[in-house]
Amino acid sequence: MVNSPPKPTVPESEAKIKALKENILTPRFYTTDFETAAKMDLSAQETELQAMLAEMRADYNRHHFIRDEQFNGSWEHITGEARQAFIDYLERSCVSEFSGFLLFKELSRKLKNRNPLLSEMFNLMARDEARHAGFLNKAMADFGCTMDLGHLTKNRVYTFFPIEWVLYTVYLSEKIGYWRYIIIYRHLEKHPENQFYPLFHYFESWCQDENRHGDIFKALLRSQPQLWKTWQSRLWSRFFLLSVFATHTLTVHERTGFYHSLGLDPTEFDREVIRKTNETSARAFPTVLNTDHPDFFRRLQRCSDLNLQMSEIEQSSQPRWLKVLRKLPLQMKIVGHLLRVYLIKPIDAEALRETVR
Numbered sequence: 504m505v506n507s508p509p510k511p512t513v514p515e516s517e518a519k520i521k522a523l524k525e526n527i528l529t530p531r532f533y534t535t536d537f538e539t540a541a542k543m544d545l546s547a548q549e550t551e552l553q554a555m556l557a558e559m560r561a562d563y564n565r566h567h568f569i570r571d572e573q574f575n576g577s578w579e580h581i582t583g584e585a586r587q588a589f590i591d592y593l594e595r596s597c598v599s600e601f602s603g604f605l606l607f608k609e610l611s612r613k614l615k616n617r618n619p620l621l622s623e624m625f626n627l628m629a630r631d632e633a634r635h636a637g638f639l640n641k642a643m644a645d646f647g648c649t650m651d652l653g654h655l656t657k658n659r660v661y662t663f664f665p666i667e668w669v670l671y672t673v674y675l676s677e678k679i680g681y682w683r684y685i686i687i688y689r690h691l692e693k694h695p696e697n698q699f700y701p702l703f704h705y706f707e708s709w710c711q712d713e714n715r716h717g718d719i720f721k722a723l724l725r726s727q728p729q730l731w732k733t734w735q736s737r738l739w740s741r742f743f744l745l746s747v748f749a750t751h752t753l754t755v756h757e758r759t760g761f762y763h764s765l766g767l768d769p770t771e772f773d774r775e776v777i778r779k780t781n782e783t784s785a786r787a788f789p790t791v792l793n794t795d796h797p798d799f800f801r802r803l804q805r806c807s808d809l810n811l812q813m814s815e816i817e818q819s820s821q822p823r824w825l826k827v828l829r830k831l832p833l834q835m836k837i838v839g840h841l842l843r844v845y846l847i848k849p850i851d852a853e854a855l856r857e858t859v860r
C-alpha cells in the first residue's frame with residue numbers, strides 16, 4: 504500500500520493526513536474488543552433496543568442528504584481566515600463522522616453471526632454516518648479540498664478502546680454532536696443573515712440522527728449494570744465527561760473564526776453545548792459534572808488559553824527540543840487544572856433519576 508503510485512488527489516489528501524496527525528485534538532479512529540461486544544447481555548434493555556431498531560429501519564432521513572440547487576452557488580467570496588476556519592471545521596467534522604462510520608461498520612461485520620440485533624443496529628448507524636461524512640466531504644469539495652477517505656482508512660492509526668469505553672465515549676460524542684448541530688441550527692434560524700453556506704439548513708434532521716444514535720448507546724450502556732451501578736463507573740463517567748468537554752473547549756477556541764463568521768460567541772457556544780450535553784448525560788451516566796461550580800468553566804478556559812500558548816510555541820521557528828521544553832510547564836498546568844475540575848463534587852444522576860420517578 505505504501506509503495507503504490509500516488510493518485511492525482513493524493514498529494515493534497517496526504518497534506519491533510521499530515522495535518523491531522525500533528526494535532527492531538529483531531530478525532531481518532533477506534534477499534535475495540537469485538538469478542539466482548541458479541542457476548543454482551545442486552546436483555547435488560549431488549550424492548551428499548553427493539554424499538555430503536557424499528558426507528559432506525561424506518562430511515563426517516565433517507566431523502567434528506569441530497570444536495571439541492573442552493574449548492575450551485577459560488578463560494579469564492581468566502582475568503583481569508585473565514586474560509587480557512589470553515590474548511591478546518593468541515594475537515595474535523597468529516598473525519599469525526601467517518602470515524603463513527605468505520606467503527607460501526609466493523610462492529611456490524613464482526614457481530615454478524617453472533618449478535619444479529621446489534622449487528623443490524625450498527626449497520627444502520629454506519630449508514631447514517633456514511634451519509635454525514637459524504638455530505639461534509641462534498642461541502643469540502645465546494646471549497647476545493649476533498650479528503651481521500653479510502654487513503655485515510657488505510658493510513659490512519661487506530662486506537663484500541665475496550666467496549667465499555669466505547670459505550671461511554673460514543674454516547675457522549677453522539678449527544679455532544681446533537682447539541683452542536685442543533686444550537687447552530689437554532690441560532691441561524693434567528694439570524695439567517697449569517698447563513699453563509701447552505702450546509703447549515705440540513706442540521707435539524709441531521710442532529711436527529713445523532714440523537715437517535717445517542718439513545719441507542721444509552722440503551723446499551725444501561726443494559727450493562729457495571730457501567731452505572733459501581734463506584735468505578737462513577738469515576739469513569741466523570742473522566743469521560745471531562746475529557747470530551749475539555750477537548751470541546753480547546754477545539755472551539757482553536758477555531759474561533761468559524762464561530763464568529765456564524766455570528767456566534769465561541770465561549771458562549773462552547774459553554775451552552777457543554778451544559779446541555781452534561782444535562783442530557785444524566786439520563787445515561789450514574790454521575791455528571793457540576794458545570795455551575797465557579798471553578799468549572801474558569802479552569803477549562805485557562806486550559807484553552809494555555810493550549811493556545813502551546814500552539815504559538817509549536818508554530819515558532821525554534822528548535823524541536825526547545826519547543827518541547829517550553830511546552831512542558833504549560834502541559835503540566837493544563838493537567839493540574841483538569842485534575843482540579845475532576846475533583847469538583849459531582850452530581851449524583853442516579854439519585855436525580857429516583858427523584859424524577
Ligand SMILES: [Fe+2]
Nearest residue numbers: 600631632635
Ligand atoms: Fe453523524
Ligand SMILES: [Fe+2]
Nearest residue numbers: 677712713716
Ligand atoms: Fe452519529
